Amino acid sequence: MIIHIAKKEFTQALRDNRFRLLAIFLGVLLAFAMLVSWSYYQKINEEHTKTSKTARQQWNTQTPKNPHAAAHYGTFAFKPIQTLSLIDNGLDKYLGVSVFLEGHRQNMAEYKQITEQNDLARFAELTPAFVFSYLVPLLIILLSFNIFTTEKENGTLKLLLSQGVSILQLSLGKIIGLWTLLAMVLLPIFGLGFVLLLASSYQNDDVLRYLMLIFSLILYYGIFINICVGVSAYVSSSNTSLVTLLGFWIISTLLIPKLTTNISKKIYPTPSVLDYKAQLKEDLEKGVDGHNPFSRRSQIFQDSVLKANKVDSIQKLLFNYAGLIMQAGEEHETVVYAKALKKLNDIYFAQLKIHEASAILSPTILFKMFSMQLAKTDLATHYDFSAQAEKYRVALVRDLNYDIKDNSKNGDWEYISKDKDFFKKNIQFQYKPISITQTLQQGGMALVYLMFWFLGTLLFILSIKKIH
Amino acid sequence: MLIAKNLTKEYGNFTALNQLNINVEQGNIYCLLGANGAGKSTTINLFLGFIPATKGTISINGLEVQENLIKTKEYIAYIPENLMLYPHLSGLENLEYLATLAQKKYTKNQLIDFLKEAGLQNDAHQKRVAQYSKGMRQKVGIALALAKDAKALLLDEPTSGLDPQASNEFSNLLLKLKQKNVAILMATHDLFRAKQIATHIGIMKEGVLVKSFKNEEVTLQELENIYLEIIN
Amino acid sequence: MFLSFELKNILRTPLVIILSILLFIFTLFAVYNGKSRTNKQLETIKIIKEKEDKFYTAKKTMLDSIEKNTKKPFPDDKWFLSPQYSLTLGAVRGAGTYAILTPSPLSVVSTGQSDIFPFYTKIALDNNNAGDDNDNFENPFNIAQGEFDLAFVFVFILPLLVIVFGYNLLSVEREQGTLLLIKSMPIRINVWLLNKIIFRFLFLLLICIVFLCFSFVLFDISIQNFDFLQMIISTSFYLLFWFLLCFLVNLLGKSSTTNATFLVGSWVFFVLLVPSIANILATNLYPVPSRTEFVTAQRDIENEVEKQREKIINEFYAKNATFKKPKQEERRWRDNWRERFVEKYFAKKKLDVLQESFMKKTEAQRNFADNFQYFSPAILFQNALNSLAKTDTKTYLTFQKKVNDFEKKWSFYFKSKFDKDEKMKVKDFDSFPKF
The missing domain is CATH 1.10.8 (Helicase, Ruva Protein; domain 3)
Known part of the structure; x- marks a missing residue:
């Protein structure tokens, strides 16, 4: 019985020009978006490999100089583009791509793509994720807002019910019919996405991530289908049903995310840059300054070093004290920057929690958050990259400072390593992508909430006992 | 007041109205009888100017309807x-x-x-x-x-679905309007009401006004006989 | 009478009432958000101005006492503390002036690009840290979502209200059966429909104006200016566009549901689809050269200059007889700084060329994307609001250009004094370049 109902919905919609037109349009749009994103990914990925190599080359072949001068000279870590950004480029446009690594300070990633564009860029961008999360739900609404109401208006519903069909059977049949239609549009697209993924330099867990993305999409569309069928069964006219469903769509996709943005900032205010820098400066001054051996803190440090090595002057140390104090300063600075950044990031993630809470009214925000986490184009992945870059910076600067400490004489500020390949031998930056376990730990709740939404809306349909 | 001369309305090959001649004068109530699809509503719609005629002329208060779509509507009232x-x-x-x-x-x-x-x-x-x-x-x-x-009232089966009391009341209202010298053209299925209030009666079939006569010329029984005869 | 009937008809539709109330709340909240954002900027501006004032007042007082011999001049190796040196006043240790883009009176209207572009920059000789001092700090996720500002309410939400107001003006008459009666009246249906549309347009426009004035007055924002009038005018054009679309769709004579579908489809097309397609075409057809490539190219120039350092410096001394290359043991801070400037300006010329070619490409992309605004009234309207709020890209780019020009002025002023080894005077404070 249910299958028959599903079949009827399916054939009926297939014969509907409106559906055919919309489905073809969306399918083409999605394929176009995917191909364009993929070619963009290829281009950036190639660039990244090339420029990372160049940056290292530049470090290796820099003019011979004092290791600490080299620390000031610095090098770059470039953020790689993630394979799944061809589905969801998430926050990529809004995040810097290049971190300048130098002694004494942790720099933030610079050069956000958004600042190279103009006002128009603040509107949506035609990425697969945009079509998936905004336009496909609209297709679902247009397809199903009158799935019950037309039958009420035409009087066919009474006819059906008088045949002994239960409302549940009817609803389930309609839902299955809708799913079949949707599958017709989406399966080829999912296939295309898979092929493009394989045609990229993907990591093993990217395939799993892609499958999970599809799974969360199914949940997301399931929510819309359930709501559409439920509302259509609940209200009496097609008009009301359409207005209600479009209202829900607007609330979920536009209103709530924007409202939450401001509310999250009200609850957890982002500090001003001035305050942030002032705090940083204050904290930096509380510790050893490697470039100022006469400060009080530096003197205390010097005394402790002398005491530990049981000598009475730095000249008598078996190593170059300059390298050691430089490194001590570095370590203090590292901690201060890390602390400041953590404080800031904590605020950001608290703001994200508010967005997650807003999902009680908006499944769209849930899907968006989860999908950018899967695509590794979210904030957490960015901070993971920054943290790795920072870890590398600390290790590199330590190498440099310890070379002074171990291989140069005290007071020799012109020291240059005798090893011609010294810079070449310095530690290299190896980016290790965030693992799927980490992703799920951070974003798994979004998936759970999506499931809640799905089950909740399903219960809504099951609870409909009577149709007027 | 309401005058149709050789009025014809065709939809492609289908002739909805064929050579209709009608003249409803002020203070007259003209009842158009006929089965569904006989052309009663087409006639009313032509007077209303909702559709243009294929041939013939149709005028209200001496004004050609299609040429005076707005002006002619000042003279008429319509009850669908x-x-x-x-x-x-x-x-x-x-x-x-x-x-x-x-x-x-x-x-x-x-x-x-x-x-x-x-x-x-x-x-x-x-x-x-x-x-x-x-x-x-x-x-x-x-x-x-x-x-x-x-000056004229066009009615399209106004009494269908009314209970007898309401229907009667409505008939009396039309008679009151008649006294005010309004020309009334009413399409109806209700022979009884037609007989009760009409001054003139026309019976239509397949777009043709088969027969028209003054009300007083027939009794209700005769009217019904003529009607059934024509329809069959 | 026609008006009062229309008014009654509107006021007795519950959906319209609910949506109007929502519009009021949205407007109020959006203006409040805009006001908070502007206030945060104004606060920052106040703080940095105070910081700058404090720095220069202290230096001026100190210089004054040195000039009046009430204070001993600093020894030469403590030059960086002495206000007698132009570098102390124009380059190092917190010296420098802030170039500030003060928010316009209507900046509350649209966040625009204000959350990604800096609105102030510290200018000092030898240290152009444009953007460094005021990295944008908002949560990137929030920036990507966009703020709930007035521009959002007007560009995105208002058309939906228009659609609710007008999608079924004619179709509902047909569906509830009143159209027959209307058609039997001595009036033209199109004119009658147009009247209804115009009335609703005026009604909604009036509501918007009232809501706007109320929230502006409530949050103490001036409305007695030409910009506000311009905003009302562009809003009315935008509203008119959507009402006319409703008018045309109604004339097609389809059912209310079809009308609603078609109008919402148009909304999606103009507000979401056209901009998104424009964006993707702009990024792919006119790609901005990669910033990573830019960074490495920059580094290449730095490396090259570093390698040629000796040559550049020698050439400088050969050309400028006034300065003599010091011997290593006679080297003073002046010599170091002089050579540093020489090297820096040499590199800067090359970096500017690189920067220029980069900027040209971004500009090409921007110009290309700009053409798309004519395909969507939503983009046009958003751009209009941004430019009224002075939060559009153009304003920020102009600001950046002005900052660069000003930096040259500032640097020239202090560097000339440095080159001539001129002692700074108290009266010089008034002749510092001003932004």
């Missing part, structure tokens, strides 16, 4: 089979609005008088139309005809 009004507004407000559209300015009291004259009970004037019965809505239609000071 199921007269619908704005459900959120009261009968009085509906009347007020529609009268305005007809370029007529009245005070509230004048409008209430029209409603009273049309027989709408006083307590209904301020109620929203959503609560009105069909008969009550038609009374507002009559009140509009009065307010418009219509």
Whole structure:
């Protein structure tokens, strides 16, 4: 019985020009978006490999100089583009791509793509994720807002019910019919996405991530289908049903995310840059300054070093004290920057929690958050990259400072390593992508909430006992 | 007042109305009888100017309808089979609005008088139309005809679906309008009502006015016989 | 009468009432958000101005006492503390002036690009840290979502209200059966429909104006200016566009549901689809050269200059007889700084060329994307609001250009004094370049 109902919905919609037109349009749009994103990914990925190599080359072949001068000279870590950004480029446009690594300070990633564009860029961008999360739900609404109401208006519903069909059977049949239609549009697209993924330099867990993305999409569309069928069964006219469903769509996709943005900032205010820098400066001054051996803190440090090595002057140390104090300063600075950044990031993630809470009214925000986490184009992945870059910076600067400490004489500020390949031998930056376990730990709740939404809306349909 | 000469309406190969000649004078009630699809509503719609004629002429108060779409509508009032009004507004407000559209300015009291004259009970004037019965809505239609000071009234099966009492009341209203010298053209299935109020009766079949006569020329029984004869 | 009837009809539709109330709340909240954002900027501006004032007042007082011999001049190796040196006043240790883009009176209207572009920059000789001092700090996720500002309410939400107001003007008459009666009236249906549309347009426009004035007055924002009038005018054009679309769709004579579908489809097309397609075409057809490539190219120039350092410096001394290359043991801070400037300006010329070619490409992309605004009234309207709020890209780019020009002025002023080894005077404070 249910299958028959599903079949009827399916054939009926297939014969509907409106559906055919919309489905073809969306399918083409999605394929176009995917191909364009993929070619963009290829281009950036190639660039990244090339420029990372160049940056290292530049470090290796820099003019011979004092290791600490080299620390000031610095090098770059470039953020790689993630394979799944061809589905969801998430926050990529809004995040810097290049971190300048130098002694004494942790720099933030610079050069956000958004600042190279103009006002128009603040509107949506035609990425697969945009079509998936905004336009496909609209297709679902247009397809199903009158799935019950037309039958009420035409009087066919009474006819059906008088045949002994239960409302549940009817609803389930309609839902299955809708799913079949949707599958017709989406399966080829999912296939295309898979092929493009394989045609990229993907990591093993990217395939799993892609499958999970599809799974969360199914949940997301399931929510819309359930709501559409439920509302259509609940209200009496097609008009009301359409207005209600479009209202829900607007609330979920536009209103709530924007409202939450401001509310999250009200609850957890982002500090001003001035305050942030002032705090940083204050904290930096509380510790050893490697470039100022006469400060009080530096003197205390010097005394402790002398005491530990049981000598009475730095000249008598078996190593170059300059390298050691430089490194001590570095370590203090590292901690201060890390602390400041953590404080800031904590605020950001608290703001994200508010967005997650807003999902009680908006499944769209849930899907968006989860999908950018899967695509590794979210904030957490960015901070993971920054943290790795920072870890590398600390290790590199330590190498440099310890070379002074171990291989140069005290007071020799012109020291240059005798090893011609010294810079070449310095530690290299190896980016290790965030693992799927980490992703799920951070974003798994979004998936759970999506499931809640799905089950909740399903219960809504099951609870409909009577149709007027 | 309402004159059709050799009026023909074709939809492609289908002839909805064929060589109709009709003249409804002021103070006359012309009832058009006939089965569904006989061309009664087509005739009314042609007078209303909703559709253009294929051949022939049709005029109201001497003005060709299609050439004077706006002007001719000043002379007529129209009551469709199921007269619908704005459900959120009261009968009085509906009347007020529609009268305005007809370029007529009245005070509230004048409008209430029209409603009273049309027989709408006083307590209904301020109620929203959503609560009105069909008969009550038609009374507002009559009140509009009065307010418009219509010279002609076009009715398309107005009594279908009314209970006998309401139907009777409606007939009396039409007679009142007749006395005011209004020319009335009514399409109907209701032989009994036609016999009761008409001055002239025409029977149509397949777009042709097969027979027309004065009311007093026949009895109700004779009318029914003629009708059935023609229809079959 | 026609008007009062229309008004009654509107006021008795519950959906319209609910949406109007929502519009009021949205407007109020959006203006409040805009006001908070502007206030945050104004606060920052106040703080940095105070910081700058404090720095220069202290230096001026100190210089004054040195000039009046009430204070001993600093020894030469403590030059960086002495206000007698132009570098102390124009280059190092917190010296420098802030170039500030003060928010316009209507900046509350649209966040625009204000959350990604800096609105102030510290200018000092030898240290152009444009953007460094005021990295944008908002949560990137929030920036990507966009703020709930007035521009959002007007560009995105308002058309939906228009659609609710007008999608079924004619179709509902047909569906509830009143159209027959209307058609039997001595009026033209199109004119009658147009009247209804115009009335609703004026009604909604009036509501918007009232809501706007109320929230502006409530949050103490001036409305007695030409910009506000311009905003009302562009809003009315935008509203008019959507009402006319409703008018045309109604004339097609389809059912209310079809009308609603078609109009919402148009909304999606103009507000979401056209901009998104424009964006993707702009990024792919006119790609901005990669910033990573830019960074490495920059580094290449730095490396090259570093390698040629000796040559550049020698050439400088050969050309400028006034300066003599010091011997290593006679080297003073002046020599170091002089050579540093020489090297820096040499590199800067090359970096500017690189920067220029980069900027040209971004500009090409921007110009290309700009053409798309004519395909969507939503983009046009958003751009209009941004430019009224002075939060558009153009304003920020102009600001950046002005900052660069000003930096040259500032640097020239202090560097000339440095080159001539001129002692700074108290009266010089008034002749510092001003932004």
